[in-house]
Amino acid sequence: MQRSIATVSLSGTLPEKLEAIAAAGFDGVEIFENDLLYYDGSPREIRQMCADLGIAITLFQPFRDFEGCRRDRLSRNLERAERKFDLMQELGTDLVLVCSNASADSVGDEQILIDDLRLLAERAGARGLRIGYEALAWGRHVNTYQQVWNIVRQADHPNLGVLLDSFHTLSLKGDPSAIAEIPGDKIFFVQMADAPILAMDVLEWSRHFRCFPGQGEFDLPGFLAPIIKSGYTGPLSLEIFNDGFRAAPPRANAADGLRSLLYLEEKTRQRLAEEASAVGNADILFATPPASEYDGIEFLEFAVDDNLGAKLSHWLERLGFVKAGQHRSKNVSLLRQGDINLILNSEPYSFAHSFFEAHGPSLCATAIRVKNSASALERAVAYKGQPYRGLVGPNELELAAVRAPDGSLIYLVDQQADVYGTDFNLQPGAVIGAGLKRIDHMAMALPADSLDSWVLFYKSLLDFEADDEVVLPDPYGLVKSRALRSRCSSIRLPLNISENRNTAISHALSSYRGSGVHHIAFDCDDIFAQVSRAKEAGVPLLDIPLNYYDDLAARFDFDDEFLSELAYFNVLYDRDAQGGELFHVYTEPFEGRFFFEIIQRKNGYAGYGAANVAVRLAAMAKSRSGGLRHAKL
Amino acid sequence: MQRSIATVSLSGTLPEKLEAIAAAGFDGVEIFENDLLYYDGSPREIRQMCADLGIAITLFQPFRDFEGCRRDRLSRNLERAERKFDLMQELGTDLVLVCSNASADSVGDEQILIDDLRLLAERAGARGLRIGYEALAWGRHVNTYQQVWNIVRQADHPNLGVLLDSFHTLSLKGDPSAIAEIPGDKIFFVQMADAPILAMDVLEWSRHFRCFPGQGEFDLPGFLAPIIKSGYTGPLSLEIFNDGFRAAPPRANAADGLRSLLYLEEKTRQRLAEEASAVGNADILFATPPASEYDGIEFLEFAVDDNLGAKLSHWLERLGFVKAGQHRSKNVSLLRQGDINLILNSEPYSFAHSFFEAHGPSLCATAIRVKNSASALERAVAYKGQPYRGLVGPNELELAAVRAPDGSLIYLVDQQADVYGTDFNLQPGAVIGAGLKRIDHMAMALPADSLDSWVLFYKSLLDFEADDEVVLPDPYGLVKSRALRSRCSSIRLPLNISENRNTAISHALSSYRGSGVHHIAFDCDDIFAQVSRAKEAGVPLLDIPLNYYDDLAARFDFDDEFLSELAYFNVLYDRDAQGGELFHVYTEPFEGRFFFEIIQRKNGYAGYGAANVAVRLAAMAKSRSGGLRHAKL
Incomplete structure (x- = not known):
C-alpha cells in the first residue's frame, strides 16, 4: 500500500516534519493547511522539498464548512475554494479533503448538499482536481460514512468521492462493514487513527487523544478489512491529533507511525484470512512471519x-x-x-x-x-x-x-x-531446585512520553498484548501502569510511567538516566516459607505499616494469628472478584534502583496486586527519605 | 467558620500534609483513610500530631458500600464498621463520612436504606460517634442530597446527619436551593470542591479534575448560600482530588486552599447580601474590604x-x-x-x-x-x-x-x-503625546503547575475575573492561555503556560529561571502609522509568512492592495462574530525574553487574537532557530 501521514501528526516546523516522514519510510504526506500557513516558504518550495525527499503529497486538508452553507455565502465560499485550488496546483496535489459542515447555521437538506458538492466537484474537475468528502463525527447534518456515500452516489460526479477516517466512525460506535459495498474506486482516501476509549465529548477526544493504530482500543482491522474488500487500493494515511505527539521528537514518532501501519496491515490480513474472505487485493497488505510462540x-x-x-x-x-x-x-x-x-x-x-x-x-x-x-x-x-x-x-x-x-x-x-x-x-554440584520457581513478571520504569512507543514495539515485533492502563497514587504524584504480556502469558511486562518529578518511578528514571527495570517478581508455591528464609538470610524487606493490616482485618475474615503472620513478614494480600488470591512481598531496592518481589498466586489470580501498589509506593517514599520526615516532626 | 481540608487534597506523607495544613492556618483536617493506612505510625500518634499542630480532626472518611448491601453481607459490614469506629476513637474524631453505595449488587429499596443507616447510627451512637451520609454523584441508587435528606429524616436518629459535597450536586447540574430547608443541625459536614466544566464521565471528572473554589467554573457561592441559610455552623472543608495537587508542593498548595475558602466565603456573603436574605449567621463568613475600582x-x-x-x-x-x-x-x-x-x-x-x-x-x-x-x-x-x-x-x-x-x-x-x-x-520639554496610547494587556509566562494558583491570587486579592482557558498550538507542543481582567477591563493579564519543553513559553521560563513577562501590548488608533514609524526607526518586527496572507485573502474580502500592506508591515488580522476587528503586530523579543505588541481594536473586539497565536508561535520558533532548520534542508 501507499503509506502516508498527515503533517499535523508530528511536532516541528514543516521541513522538520517532512524530513522525519521521509526518513521513516512513508511514501506520502497529507499537508495540513495550518502547517503550510505558518511556513515561510511558498507552496512550490514545499512541492520541491517533497520531491527531493521522495514523498508524494497525497492530500491537502481540510476545507471546512462548505456544503449546505448559508445561501448568501455560497459564492464567497466558492471563491475561497478556488483560492485553495490555486494553492493545490502549486503544491502539485490533486485531492482535497472536504469535511462535513459543522456550523450551526448550515442546512441539512439532502438535495442542497448534493448540489453544492456537485458544483464544487465541477469546479475542481475543471482543473483536474478531486474532492474527498468526509463525515466529521460532530458534523451538523452529516456525520456517518453512510450519509457521505449516499450523497456522493447521488451527486454522481467523477471528481467527487468518499473519504474515510476510522476515528469518525468508531468514536460513534458505527459499524464499518457496509464500507465493503462502496465501489473501491469511489473511495478517494483513507485516514487511520486509533484512540483510547474515553467517555468524553467527541470533538475534544478527537483533537487531543488520537493515537497510532495499536496504541489505542479501536478495532482498526475491523475498519480496514471492509475497505480492502471494497477493492480500494489508494493511500493508507495516519491523521493523529495528539497532545503528546505535538511535542514528541518527530523522527522517532514518525518511525512509530510507519510501524503502526505495518501492524495494522498484518492484523487486517489475518482478519481477512480468518473470515476466509476471498479478497484478491489483500496482497497489497504488509506480510511478515507470524510471531513465535x-x-x-x-x-x-x-x-x-x-x-x-x-x-x-x-x-x-x-x-x-x-x-x-x-x-x-x-x-x-x-x-x-x-x-x-x-x-x-x-x-x-x-x-x-x-x-x-x-x-x-x-x-x-x-x-x-x-x-x-x-x-x-x-x-x-x-x-x-x-x-x-x-x-x-x-x-x-x-x-x-x-x-x-x-x-x-x-x-x-x-x-x-x-x-x-x-x-x-x-558448577557440577550446585543444588538448583529451590523455593523461587520462575520469573512471574518484570516491571519497567519509562519516561512518561515513551509508553505508547513501547506498547507498539512489543505489540508489533513480538505480537504481545497490552492490558488496560491503571492509575495509582504515589505520595508525590500519580503512577500509570500498563502491562504487556505474551499471548500465552508466559512473559509479563508491566510498564510504569509517572509525569511527576518526585515519584518512585521518576526516581528510578533519574538514577538510570533513562528507562530501566523497576522490579523483578519471582513466583513461588509457599510465600511464608520463602519470605521466612529470605528474612533469616538478611534480605532487607520493605516495611509495611501496621495500619495496612488493620484494614485487611476490617475487609477480610482473617484470624488474628494469620494477620500477625502477614504483618510480621510484611506480606501484602489481594483477592479478586473470582476468589483468586495474591500474596506478595517486596525487598528494599538494590543500590536505590531495582528491587525484587516474591509472589504467590492462588486460584488463578491474574493481576499484579494493583490494590497494594499505593501502600508499596508510600513505603518506598519513606524508605528513600530514611524516615527522616517523620522524625523531624 | 471552622476551615478544614481533606488530606487527599495534598501531596506528601501524612506528617508533611498535616504540617502544611497547620501552617496554612486551617482549623481542622479530614483524615482520608488511605493516608492513614500508608502511614507507619499509629492512629494515636496521628491524634497527638494534630493536637501538637493545633488542628482538629474534623472527619474520618470514607466508609463505602454499606447501606443496601447484599443481605448476607450486612453483619460482616457492621463488623467492618466497628473496626473503623475503634480507629476513629483512637484518632479522636467522632464523625465518619458514609458515602452512598455504588456497587452494582446493592439494593435501592428505601426502607432497607433507612433501616441500615439507622442501625449503623445506633452502633455509632453507642460509642458517641456520628454518621454523615453523603450522596455520590455515581451512587447506585442514591445520588442527590434530596434523597439523602429524605432518608436521614425518616431514619430520624440523632447520630445520623446529612453530609454535603458541592461536586456531587453541581456535577449533575443539581439545584442546591432546597438545602436551605434542611435544619442546620441535621447537616453534619460540608465539603467544597470546584471544577472546570468538562463533558466527561462524572467519576473520572471527580477523581482527577476537582480544584479549589474559584479555580473552576461551578457556582459555589450558590451552593454555600443555602447552607448558611439552613443555619449550619459546622466546618467548611475542602476535598480535592486533582492530579496536579497530588504532585504539588504541599505548603504552597495548602495556602492556596485556605485562600480559596476565604474567597468563597466573601462571595457567598455578597450573594446573601444581594438576595437581601436576612441570615443571621452570615456573619460567620470571612469579611474584608471590597476590592478597589x-x-x-x-x-x-x-x-x-x-x-x-x-x-x-x-x-x-x-x-x-x-x-x-x-x-x-x-x-x-x-x-x-x-x-x-x-x-x-x-x-x-x-x-x-x-x-x-x-x-x-x-x-x-x-x-x-x-x-x-x-x-x-x-x-x-x-x-x-x-x-x-x-x-x-x-x-x-x-x-x-x-x-x-x-x-x-x-x-x-x-x-x-x-x-x-x-x-x-x-524633563520639562519632553513631548509625550504620541501614537501608543496605553497598555492594552501584559501577558505572563508561567510554570504549567502554577496557573491555578495565579488565578486564585488575582481573583481573591484583587477581585479580578478569569476568562475561559484557550489551547493553542506551538510547533513544539501546546500553549494554554487564560486571561485575567479587572472588572472594568482596564487591566488585562493573559497567563500562558505550556507542559512541553520546547515551546516559546518554556523557552521564556528557562531564560527567566521562573515565571516572567512574556509580552506587553500597547494600544493605538492607527496601526499602520505606528508600525510604519517603528519599522522606519529600526524596530525588529516578527516576520509573518506570506502564506498567512494568502489565507486571509481566501477568508475575507480584502482587496490586494490592503493585503499587501498588511503583509508588508507583518500586521495580523482577526474578526470576531460581532464584526469586531483586531490588527496587531509583534516585535522580535528583547534579549530573547519579552517582546512588544502594537495593537488596534475596532468595533469592540475584546479578545487577544487567539486565531493568530499559532502563526506567531511558529514565527517565534523560526526566529529562535535563526531560520537554520529550513536552510539545512
Whole structure:
C-alpha cells in the first residue's frame, strides 16, 4: 500500500516534519493547511522539498464548512475554494479533503448538499482536481460514512468521492462493514487513527487523544478489512491529533507511525484470512512471519562492575540463588534457582559494559525462549527492529538479538538451544531446585512520553498484548501502569510511567538516566516459607505499616494469628472478584534502583496486586527519605 | 467558620500534609483513610500530631458500600464498621463520612436504606460517634442530597446527619436551593470542591479534575448560600482530588486552599447580601474590604543593569517612547508615551537589583491605579498577601505594595497620587503625546503547575475575573492561555503556560529561571502609522509568512492592495462574530525574553487574537532557530 501521514501528526516546523516522514519510510504526506500557513516558504518550495525527499503529497486538508452553507455565502465560499485550488496546483496535489459542515447555521437538506458538492466537484474537475468528502463525527447534518456515500452516489460526479477516517466512525460506535459495498474506486482516501476509549465529548477526544493504530482500543482491522474488500487500493494515511505527539521528537514518532501501519496491515490480513474472505487485493497488505510462540524468559542479564556484581550476587544468594556457572572466557557469572537464570556481566569492552557506563547497575538484556529464532528475528527486522550482533568468542553460542526501545537487548533463544553448556563452566554440584520457581513478571520504569512507543514495539515485533492502563497514587504524584504480556502469558511486562518529578518511578528514571527495570517478581508455591528464609538470610524487606493490616482485618475474615503472620513478614494480600488470591512481598531496592518481589498466586489470580501498589509506593517514599520526615516532626 | 481540608487534597506523607495544613492556618483536617493506612505510625500518634499542630480532626472518611448491601453481607459490614469506629476513637474524631453505595449488587429499596443507616447510627451512637451520609454523584441508587435528606429524616436518629459535597450536586447540574430547608443541625459536614466544566464521565471528572473554589467554573457561592441559610455552623472543608495537587508542593498548595475558602466565603456573603436574605449567621463568613475600582496600569518597572537598561531604553525610544525623567537619588529612569509609563531600574542594592540578579532583565513591578490604596492593601493582606516595604530615600513617595506569585511587586497607587513629581526630575520639554496610547494587556509566562494558583491570587486579592482557558498550538507542543481582567477591563493579564519543553513559553521560563513577562501590548488608533514609524526607526518586527496572507485573502474580502500592506508591515488580522476587528503586530523579543505588541481594536473586539497565536508561535520558533532548520534542508 501507499503509506502516508498527515503533517499535523508530528511536532516541528514543516521541513522538520517532512524530513522525519521521509526518513521513516512513508511514501506520502497529507499537508495540513495550518502547517503550510505558518511556513515561510511558498507552496512550490514545499512541492520541491517533497520531491527531493521522495514523498508524494497525497492530500491537502481540510476545507471546512462548505456544503449546505448559508445561501448568501455560497459564492464567497466558492471563491475561497478556488483560492485553495490555486494553492493545490502549486503544491502539485490533486485531492482535497472536504469535511462535513459543522456550523450551526448550515442546512441539512439532502438535495442542497448534493448540489453544492456537485458544483464544487465541477469546479475542481475543471482543473483536474478531486474532492474527498468526509463525515466529521460532530458534523451538523452529516456525520456517518453512510450519509457521505449516499450523497456522493447521488451527486454522481467523477471528481467527487468518499473519504474515510476510522476515528469518525468508531468514536460513534458505527459499524464499518457496509464500507465493503462502496465501489473501491469511489473511495478517494483513507485516514487511520486509533484512540483510547474515553467517555468524553467527541470533538475534544478527537483533537487531543488520537493515537497510532495499536496504541489505542479501536478495532482498526475491523475498519480496514471492509475497505480492502471494497477493492480500494489508494493511500493508507495516519491523521493523529495528539497532545503528546505535538511535542514528541518527530523522527522517532514518525518511525512509530510507519510501524503502526505495518501492524495494522498484518492484523487486517489475518482478519481477512480468518473470515476466509476471498479478497484478491489483500496482497497489497504488509506480510511478515507470524510471531513465535513463547516459553517464558530464558535468562536476565545484568550489567554490573566487579564490585556491584559481587554485591548483587550476594543479594541473590540470600534470596536462595546458587552460583551455577562461570563463563569460559568472560567475566560473566550465572546464578540459578528453579527455572530462573540470572547472568551478571562485568566483562570489560562488552555490550554490558557500555550499558553499565551509560546507566549504572541495570538490566541490559532479556532472553526470551522462542520456537524459531530465525523467523522471530526476521519478523522483528521486518517491523524495523534493530538487530544486534555482539562480540562472540570461540565456542560461544550465537544468539539472535534485537534492541529494545531503551537500548537494552532482547535475545531470541531457540527452545532447544543449550544456552549455558556451550558458554559456561557449569558448577557440577550446585543444588538448583529451590523455593523461587520462575520469573512471574518484570516491571519497567519509562519516561512518561515513551509508553505508547513501547506498547507498539512489543505489540508489533513480538505480537504481545497490552492490558488496560491503571492509575495509582504515589505520595508525590500519580503512577500509570500498563502491562504487556505474551499471548500465552508466559512473559509479563508491566510498564510504569509517572509525569511527576518526585515519584518512585521518576526516581528510578533519574538514577538510570533513562528507562530501566523497576522490579523483578519471582513466583513461588509457599510465600511464608520463602519470605521466612529470605528474612533469616538478611534480605532487607520493605516495611509495611501496621495500619495496612488493620484494614485487611476490617475487609477480610482473617484470624488474628494469620494477620500477625502477614504483618510480621510484611506480606501484602489481594483477592479478586473470582476468589483468586495474591500474596506478595517486596525487598528494599538494590543500590536505590531495582528491587525484587516474591509472589504467590492462588486460584488463578491474574493481576499484579494493583490494590497494594499505593501502600508499596508510600513505603518506598519513606524508605528513600530514611524516615527522616517523620522524625523531624 | 471552622476551615478544614481533606488530606487527599495534598501531596506528601501524612506528617508533611498535616504540617502544611497547620501552617496554612486551617482549623481542622479530614483524615482520608488511605493516608492513614500508608502511614507507619499509629492512629494515636496521628491524634497527638494534630493536637501538637493545633488542628482538629474534623472527619474520618470514607466508609463505602454499606447501606443496601447484599443481605448476607450486612453483619460482616457492621463488623467492618466497628473496626473503623475503634480507629476513629483512637484518632479522636467522632464523625465518619458514609458515602452512598455504588456497587452494582446493592439494593435501592428505601426502607432497607433507612433501616441500615439507622442501625449503623445506633452502633455509632453507642460509642458517641456520628454518621454523615453523603450522596455520590455515581451512587447506585442514591445520588442527590434530596434523597439523602429524605432518608436521614425518616431514619430520624440523632447520630445520623446529612453530609454535603458541592461536586456531587453541581456535577449533575443539581439545584442546591432546597438545602436551605434542611435544619442546620441535621447537616453534619460540608465539603467544597470546584471544577472546570468538562463533558466527561462524572467519576473520572471527580477523581482527577476537582480544584479549589474559584479555580473552576461551578457556582459555589450558590451552593454555600443555602447552607448558611439552613443555619449550619459546622466546618467548611475542602476535598480535592486533582492530579496536579497530588504532585504539588504541599505548603504552597495548602495556602492556596485556605485562600480559596476565604474567597468563597466573601462571595457567598455578597450573594446573601444581594438576595437581601436576612441570615443571621452570615456573619460567620470571612469579611474584608471590597476590592478597589481600578484605573489601569500606572507604570511598569523593569529590572535591568546599566548596559541592558541602555539597550532597552534604545528599543523603547525606537517605539516612540521619550525619556521623561530621571530619579532624584537612584539609578532609575522614566520613559513615557501617551498614558504609558515605563521605569527602568538599574539601582544597586535595590529590590529591582536583586530581582535582576535572580531573573535577568525582567519586569519586576507593576503599579496599578486604585481608588484607595490603604483599603486595597488591607484586603490583600487579609487574603494572606505578602506586603512589601522597600528602601525609600528622602522625598520619595511611599507606595503600598504586595508580592505577586512570582515574587515581583504589585504597587497599589492612589489615583490622585503624583507618582513621578516627588521622585523624579522630570524633563520639562519632553513631548509625550504620541501614537501608543496605553497598555492594552501584559501577558505572563508561567510554570504549567502554577496557573491555578495565579488565578486564585488575582481573583481573591484583587477581585479580578478569569476568562475561559484557550489551547493553542506551538510547533513544539501546546500553549494554554487564560486571561485575567479587572472588572472594568482596564487591566488585562493573559497567563500562558505550556507542559512541553520546547515551546516559546518554556523557552521564556528557562531564560527567566521562573515565571516572567512574556509580552506587553500597547494600544493605538492607527496601526499602520505606528508600525510604519517603528519599522522606519529600526524596530525588529516578527516576520509573518506570506502564506498567512494568502489565507486571509481566501477568508475575507480584502482587496490586494490592503493585503499587501498588511503583509508588508507583518500586521495580523482577526474578526470576531460581532464584526469586531483586531490588527496587531509583534516585535522580535528583547534579549530573547519579552517582546512588544502594537495593537488596534475596532468595533469592540475584546479578545487577544487567539486565531493568530499559532502563526506567531511558529514565527517565534523560526526566529529562535535563526531560520537554520529550513536552510539545512
